[in-house]
Amino acid sequence: MRKFILGILVGALIFSVNRIDASNLLEVVQFPAKLIINGSPAALDADHPMLNYNGSAYVPVRIIGxxxxxxxxxxxxxxxxxxxxxxxxxxxxNYPEDLAILNGDVVYLSMSKAYNEVQISDFLNNIQKNVGDWIRITRYTFEGDPIIQLVSYNDGIFRYTLDNSRDKFGATDIRVMDCSELNKSNGELLGHKYTELTLKGCGQNQESTSLYKLFDK
Incomplete structure (x- = not known):
């Protein structure tokens, strides 16, 4: 087996650093095993190999995740x-906005202040390719309570979950329904142009629900 000297092995991820303290050097070996996750082979390559250290296998965290x-x-x-x-x-x-942002949610705070909106573009691109994907959008009430929307896409069907369970001053339910379409439309609010995403054909009543307004920056 080919041997590697690597700096600071943290769980399943290896960080490269400019200066390495000799006390933090670990000797690991490449471990050319086959990795199957839920019945499908995982894509490992020469740049992201599986490694063995002290009898434990280490795989890049992105591949597993x-x-x-x-x-x-x-x-x-x-x-x-x-x-x-x-x-x-x-x-x-307890799901404050800083934790939601770190968690990768699309967090909407105002027309000019939102985080992780690139997730929306990635989600829409995957829908066009008919690739399964999901997105979580979190808003906050005036009192700071999170309203969480989760949309997953698979084979032309959108599953929509609206979680109000943390809203202390409103409805505290969780609604789940399937929708048939995600529609895009343009609008303007207080002089700010936006693209609105709306789920249609949802539930038994075939209702529509506004998912997000993406304001021009």
Missing amino acids: EALQSKVKYLDDPERTISINDPRAKLPQ
């Missing part, structure tokens, strides 16, 4: 935070 339909985000912060966002996971009851 995305194979499990999670979204992996590397944050450019002093702590080198890695966010793994799973649509099936139960979110904490």
